[in-house]
Amino acid sequence: MIAALYQHFLDHPEVCTDTRRIAKGSVFFALKGPNFDANAFAAEALYKGAALAVVDDPSVVKDDRYFLVEDVLKALQDLARHHRDQxxxxxxxxxxxxxxxxxxxxxxxxxxxxxxxxxxxxxxxxxxxxxxxxxxxxxxxxxxxxxxxxxxxxxxxxxxxxxxxxxxxxxxxxxxxxxxxxxxxxxxxxxxxxxxxxxxxxxxxxxxxxxxxxxxxxxxxxxxxxxxxxxxxxxxxxxxxxxxxxxxxxxxxxxxxxxxxxxxxxxxxxxxxxxxxxxxxxxxxxxxxxxYSPQNMRSQIIERGSNTIILDAYNANPDSMAAALENLSLQNAQRKVVVLGDMMELGEDCDKEHRNLGHILNDMKPDTVFLCGEFVRITHEEVADSFYFNDRKGLMEHLQTHPIKDSLILIKASRSIGLEQVVDHL
The missing domain is CATH 3.40.1190.10 (Mur-like, catalytic domain)
Structure with a gap:
């Protein structure tokens, strides 16, 4: 089966998994997710120009442009293994x-x-x-x-x-x-x-x-x-x-x-x-x-008015958070401001690590601390005079009415917190 699929891939050496980004002549893999089944979109993929649709639902197969497999994800992985072997x-x-x-x-x-x-x-x-x-x-x-x-x-x-x-x-x-x-x-x-x-x-x-x-x-x-x-x-x-x-x-x-x-x-x-x-x-x-200049919210430097922003909001865990704060402490700036959000996927260590973040902030003593999210409420309890918001909306409204000036600002949180949206309010 993989040998036959690989021949199709050699004839059409571009793979797609999203009907919104179909390339003409590509091979479409109808993957499943928690809330979707792309078998339902196989016909759309072919209509938009895909040469082949790899599916695992026999009911959607209409002609020889459909390639039926037992499991689409496994077929994708096995095809990649076979290609790697070449x-x-x-x-x-x-x-x-x-x-x-x-x-x-x-x-x-x-x-x-x-x-x-x-x-x-x-x-x-x-x-x-x-x-x-x-x-x-x-x-x-x-x-x-x-x-x-x-x-x-x-x-x-x-x-x-x-x-x-x-x-x-x-x-x-x-x-x-x-x-x-x-x-x-x-x-x-x-x-x-x-x-x-x-x-x-x-x-x-x-x-x-x-x-x-x-x-x-x-x-x-x-x-x-x-x-x-x-x-x-x-x-x-x-x-x-x-x-x-x-x-x-x-x-x-x-x-x-x-x-x-x-x-x-x-x-x-x-x-x-x-x-x-x-x-x-x-x-x-x-x-x-x-x-090389970093992009995509990974230690990205942004000049905004009189402020310099270190946007590091793609992800965060205890080690990367501590390292980012250490870097801020080493910089020479008139005022240092931190805007921090939750660190996700910490399991039973979640409370301990967010409390420890408060201890790090107390040792560092930035001029202003903004905390946004569910778990950093514990951090807020540790850091006197910190500002706490349970969501971005409240934080952004505060920043609009209390603008920050002449500061070096670190923005860091796990990706799901979406703190990059705060940049437009600084």
Whole structure:
């Protein structure tokens, strides 16, 4: 069945899962979700120009433009596995608790100076996004960078079985998705599934020697490529943090980046260690790193009137929240303001971690603290003089009537809180 489906894919090498974005001549996969069944939209996909509709509901099949399978999601994943088996290029698998997408983008800009690369689009890093990334690899591509996300044990193993990375990196291990993983030990087990795959296939692994957990994992490998400390496979240094990071590379050259936050140093070092392995010149790496500008609410710097905003509202967990606040404390600004929202998926640690956030804020002493969401009510109890709002609407109304001026403002929360909408009210 997969061989026949693969022939259709070779004839029409573009895959689509959304009838709102049908490309002419594409193969449409009728996936199911909690609140939808795309089998019902297969005819619409064909009407809009799809060449084939892969479905698992026999009742919707009308002609030979429908390809009936037992399970559409499994067919998508199996098709990606089959396509991966035909590819003879390096595939770099990337996971971690924080910094995955930024690191992936940095690796891509570095490697693309020498190779024709393909990388995960945005953060499409789950059981659907990874197959779509693999299926986007064309014959002309020379290298792929595949981001893999997870919120429970076993998911990285599944994604590794699809992407079959030949090379791999874990950015870090932290307190992310604790609810799904069942605690930090579950996070370690889950993320290490990438390295288990690489051990089995005799792959290449880069390991950040700054991380105790990752350094322990290095003992499983015969020759892990360590970075960024002196004496490691690749060495670089952080020499400045305000307002953007300044890095000294292995050759001693200074690179002025457009990235803020010490936490981004490890992401930069990862990209340069991988660039060295694939023989990208130091000059090309330096230019690529210097020219990279973060987008999509990941440590994004926005100038708004007399204020400078650090928009870091794509996601948040206890480790990334603490790192963002540490970065703010290192900046030289007349006034420092924080606008923080809930950290999601913390399970039984939720109250403890939001209370601890209050302790961090008390130690840091920003000029003004705004808190928005359900769980940060506990943070508000810890931080005297903080402003609390249970939703964005109340927060935005307050900001309109009490405008902030001449301030450095950090905005950070889990994605579902939607704090990026606050920017237009500053």
């Amino acid at each position: 590819l003879k290029i390096p595939v770099i698998g990337l996971t971690g608790s924080n910094g995955k997408t930024t690191t992936k983008e940095l690796i891509n800009v570095v490697l693309s100076t020498r190779y024709l690369t393909v990388a995960t689009h945005g953060n499409l890093n789950n059981h659907i996004g990874v197959p779509l990334t693999i299926l986007s690899i064309k014959p002309e591509h020379e290298m792929a960078i595949v981001e893999m996300g997870a919120n429970h044990v076993g998911e990285i193993a599944l994604l590794s079985s699809i992407a079959k990375p030949s090379h791999g990196l874990i950015t870090n291990i932290g307190k992310a998705h604790l609810e799904g993983f069942g605690g930090i030990e579950g996070v370690i087990r889950g993320k290490s599934e990438l390295y288990q795959h690489l051990i089995q296939c005799n792959g290449v692994v880069w390991i950040n020697s700054h991380s105790h957990e990752l350094s322990n994992m290095a003992k499983r490998f015969e020759a892990p490529l360590m970075y960024p400390d002196n004496g490691d496979y690749y060495h670089c240094e952080l020499v400045g943090v305000e307002p953007f990071l300044k890095v000294k590379n292995e050759e001693g050259d200074l690179i002025q980046t457009q990235l803020t936050g010490k936490y981004n140093f490890d992401n930069i070092a990862s990209a340069m260690a991988i660039g060295k392995y694939f023989e990208v010149t130091p000059a090309a790496m330096a230019t690529a790193i210097a020219n």
